[in-house]
Amino acid sequence: MEIEILSASGSKPLGKIQLKEDATVQDVKDKIYRNLKKSLYPDRQAVKLEAKGKTLKDEESLKSLNVQNGAKLYVKDLGPQISWKNVFLAEYAGPLFVYLWVYQRPWLVYGSQSSSPGTVASVAAICWSGHYAKRLLETLFVHRFSHGTMPLRNLFRNCGYYWLFTLYVAYHINHPLYTPPSDTWFYVGLTGFVLCELGNLSIHILLKNLRPPGTKVRRIPVPDGNPFSSLFNFVSCPNYTYEFGSWLFFTIMTKCAPAGLFAAAGFYQMAVWAIGKHRNYKKEFPDYPKGRKAILPFIL
Amino acid sequence: MMKTEQLQKKESGSRKDGYVRIYLTCYNLFQFLGYFYVIGVMLSRYAKFGNESLSNVYENVGSTMKLLQLLQFLEVVHPILGFTRGDALIPFVQIFGRMVVLFMNIDVEPRIQTQPVVFFLFFVWSLIETVRYPFYITQIHKKEVFLIKWLRYNLWIPLYPSGFLCEYLIIAHNIPHFEHSKRLTVSLPNSWNFAFHMPTFSRVHIFVLVCAGLFLMKHMYALRKAKLNPKVESKKLK
Incomplete structure (x- = not known):
């Protein structure tokens, strides 16, 4: 499935990533790091459902969060780790x-x-x-x-x-x-x-x-x-x-x-x-x- | 209905139930009146006695300032008890810093008490507080009074730097006095093995004052941008 990634500060679109149906938040982070932004290594990211929402846990699956094809996720830069x-x-x-x-x-x-x-x-x-x-x-x-x-x-x-x-x-x-x-x-x-x-x-x-x-x-x-x-x-x-x-x-x-x-x-x-x-x-x-x-x- | 209430409680992150709200309103009102009184005394004495009143301001409002300053320590206790949101450390640093200026620099040194800088410092402190406390009262009751909000996010621009400058001048002026008089200095040996060198403490204080001052103004600048900028406001509403 395809997910759109936006930055949590300012809601700027960063791009789209392709994921398998059983993907977890950890997979999202890996994909963002590999395909969208090389400076954002997985530990540096906080992924959220909304720009000011709660940070999702790595092991949560997208299915359990009701994230479907075409959905948007927000990523926040936590700074150097x-x-x-x-x-x-x-x-x-x-x-x-x-x-x-x-x-x-x-x-x-x-x-x-x-x-x-x-x-x-x-x-x-x-x-x-x-x-x-x-x-x-x-x-x-x-x-x-x-x-x-x-x-x-x-x-x-x-x-x-x-x-x-x-x-x-x-x-x-x-x-x-x-x-x-x-x-x-x-x-x-x-x-x-x-x-x-x-x-x-x-x-x-x-x-x-x-x-x-x-x-x-x-x-x-x-x-x-x-x-x-x-x-x-x-x-x-x-x-x-x-x-x-x-x-x-x-x-x-x-x-x-x-x-x-x-x-x-x-x-x-x-x-x-x-x-x-x-x-x-x-x-x-x-x-x-x-x-x-x-x-x-x-x-x- | 229940759900929205729970949500609100969750959002505010603190238990501002009835009694706490009444207490906080009273506390903030008392502090506001206190600092308003100080400004009143200072201005009326200035109108009456002119520049002469600059040198005996401590005699006239010193004890009121000390009382209000001591009471401010409650603002460190409030977040610990969950009465207000946020961290206790930042108010602690701020209030402790003012306590040091008032009790360890002005109160113990009669030679500084008659300097006009004390007049300006008290005036700036009181002005800041007569805006801050009404602002808190409006926040407790989730009301918005534009004038108070505008003053809160603008008046710091001239007042904070002047306040820090006055504090700096007082501390720096006192260092040679403390070097000479050894007041507040505790030297070894003593049975609790505690040494305290007031001039060194003052130098460290000046360093912290500069850092904390810059931090605080940066913080207020960010708040000002977020709260007074209509663009950000409208974006949030969407």
Whole structure:
């Protein structure tokens, strides 16, 4: 069948494409890319039924959408895209290197210094870089991304957030005039941090196993044998709960207010994401467990 | 009937039910009256005392401005609660920026309070708000008053740049004062390991002010084109 393609901005006609009867939205994107506009690779396109309508999913078939011979479809240019994996690698590599660089007490940051950071600052450096090393490894070996790409400008926004916040926190903890807290603060914080990191890793592995390789299947996550995963009985996104816990305990361990600001900013963003995911779960699964909250057990 | 209602609810994307609408109307009306009062005081004092009134504007309307500015923080809370559409981040940046100018630059530094630039800043801020709040009220009730709409999408052209310029002048003027007085500066060591250097903060603030100012004016320009251009309007109706 023949379909006319128009651009969503301004409704300019781009041309016509020939498709088989059982074609999906993905096939439409491929055809637009190959026959009409070489600059619009499939990930860069959003295909819609109307110029300002909803974006159609790749796996939807034209038949189910009632698109027949001679119909019109609109395509929107989403701008240059970059894969999630590359964004993750760039945004997490920064904190690792920036923190370890500031830990050396470089002249550029502190002027000429002869002293070196104390025990608490050294443990903090291990925790911080351990966390981001873990995230890099997870990005490479654990995460399965259901969306392929995101707009390129997100790369700059995300990297700016992580890199600058790292510089800000590291500046205070590695400062020659840094005051370490009492032993109680240090040990409570360190224990909490390590437990939360283990919890976070457990959840990421559980989520990976939830989705069979190469598919976009979605299921309700439930605790497996791992005790850390029992947090799923209380919240929809325990990985975010653990992540926030990590930074809260890191703040306690170092008794550093800027680290607390980082924890608060991260919490706000993760709460927004968690509420969105929680809502999607409830919408998608009618039998979704009632007692679960989004990110904080019993509260939010 | 039910269907159209549901559709409308979906379209607006927020639960503007009766109470919320009443509350938002009251809030916007209060803010409008507040800034209208400020303009009234400033103009009547200028008529009476002439240029002399430029230097004691903070004495006269400073506390009102501080109250109205603090209340504006509710505009960050409204989108979070779902009272209004949109993101909380942009109003947060805008209102936080004004708070810094008002509370951390003007309020703490008596030497800037008597400068005419404060008069101009308050005048510009108040004018922007006396147009913005009535516009919001018309939007809440889905009414369109052409004059208010026209002012909303045109008055920013002279007012936004003048406002940013005044803010810049105040911040820049204060930097040497802060270098010298060490006010608001917190230095290490302290038990919460928190350092804050006001002059550095001000320099970063100026940088952000320039970026955010350009962004905001670009945003208003796009809105203006979309809302006031009859061609686009008629196209939409088709």
